[in-house]
Amino acid sequence: MKHLVLVLAPLFAMIAAPASATTPDEIVDAAPDSEWREIAPADLLVMTLAPDAAGKPREVVVQLLPEPFSAAWTRNVRALAKANWWNGTSIYRSVDNWVVQWGEGPVEEGKTVPAAMGETSADGYSLDWRSGLVATLWDAHGRRAAEAADKERDGSKFGDPYAAAVGYVNGMPVASDLETRIGPDGAKISRPTRIWPVHCYASVGVARALSPDAGSGTELYAVIGHAPRQLDRNIAVVGKVIDGIEHLSILPRGTGPAGVYETEGERTPIVSVRLLSEMPVAARPRYRVLDTDGDSFARYAEVKANRDDAFYTVPAGGADVCNVAAPVKRFADDASG
């Protein structure tokens, strides 16, 4: 083991070893039960793939975005899951550092979509800010955006390449513009006017044709590479994979045009995609997400942006929203669950 300890120390330093300073995992482990939120069964999809070559079962669990984000699409996705739309379809393309994609459009074999399906529109890709929406927005340094807006900064060191502010809503990464005005007491007050979900590794979105209104939800993709943030506000993000992403990311890349598998045998069969709320209670996996509006997550983001534990000698002084995912744990792995 000496060899492994030597070469793997960097990772161990991140995942286990007590370090000279606090690690992100130490903060997660110390977070009180009161800051963990159970994810509602109606917000979770379980995609069961055919067993792998070794006969091992493969399940991919997707958490759907909370409304009002992408609501027209998440409602369609729930309706499609209830109608067993994806059962018997397949994962038909995989592009390295891009996406894997699955499902089937209504144009094939004259399938008709469930009556519960609604119209979708590109207007839904971002939302007007509404005061009722509970969101914690951070600049990339892990400070609340409002605080950040009060500071003079060099203009790039703590920024996000794609938006004025980034943050989390119920555990989901989002971005926004920021409108800053001077309040009655002369202090700067900043608030978003538009807010939208972002593409990170493991994000799930709705495939569409060139018309921005074209994607109904019948075909979905998951990101398996560096966050393609240029897709934000151009396509509907509906959620993210919270368990089993490796069953998608290790699939062989397709060699046909656009990474489509050239033979039927290369495709991965999808046995079923079900909403947990449609499954027997005893059969449902249960997950908790760390409250992204809570103190532990605030500290987690700050530490992620300023690593100074054993392995690190130069704290970054910033963090990419896609490198600070809301911690999720499965009850089975959680003694307190």
Added chain:
Amino acid sequence: MKHLVLVLAPLFAMIAAPASATTPDEIVDAAPDSEWREIAPADLLVMTLAPDAAGKPREVVVQLLPEPFSAAWTRNVRALAKANWWNGTSIYRSVDNWVVQWGEGPVEEGKTVPAAMGETSADGYSLDWRSGLVATLWDAHGRRAAEAADKERDGSKFGDPYAAAVGYVNGMPVASDLETRIGPDGAKISRPTRIWPVHCYASVGVARALSPDAGSGTELYAVIGHAPRQLDRNIAVVGKVIDGIEHLSILPRGTGPAGVYETEGERTPIVSVRLLSEMPVAARPRYRVLDTDGDSFARYAEVKANRDDAFYTVPAGGADVCNVAAPVKRFADDASG
């Protein structure tokens, strides 16, 4: 094909279809021969893996960083390749959205490193800016950093989460701080004082233990997920995979501690790692990289940061340095080669 055209239109729009506005690929296709630079055989490593389960050959091509970046490590890597250090070793761990890692340290089986190996020091993780260094630094909006520094900006929209400026040196992504002063004519002049290579998808780095000086180059990793920029300046980047990254990214993830494969059979044997300059000329693959100091790349970065071709309705207004990789083409794929 109608079905595929429908569902794959997003990708087609990015890779092929003439669009209402210029696409990044159109700019690459139109770049004159004078802006393509052949990559020197002494800067390229070919890692030959054992054939895959279907018997298909697997080659991974790594471009080493130009000196003076990480010079102590790239010299060691060349010495190790010449000494066949990695021949017969294996890829021994894979961690989803993190890295795959290979090689062997001198602690095993009493191997001694080549005499040509030199000392390495954490001082080499970033460089003092030297006027002799040819670099083009951009803010994430695709504008030269000096121009960006002349503008008043909101401080985050066009920024990078990890550095004041990002850019490219001989095709390799780098980051820097920016020192801005007022010149004789009253205009702002900004220049980096420190500059360093960054971790992007497919970057190759030197595994090390907790001591920042510990990594000699005998064990390497490649990034197979979202850019772990927090590692910048904490570990030595030595280059990037320019061909065959999918042979690493689709490897099954390890199930042991730190993603180490639990059985010998799960490891991927490395047949050889050779410098192209050590191979017979006729056997060498040849690659060209688009000059990152040239006009075509400048336009490429601008368009990547402001996509408004067929698929896009909301240009991002920015781009992550790791989403704007220097285009590389293999001569075999290049009629003009």
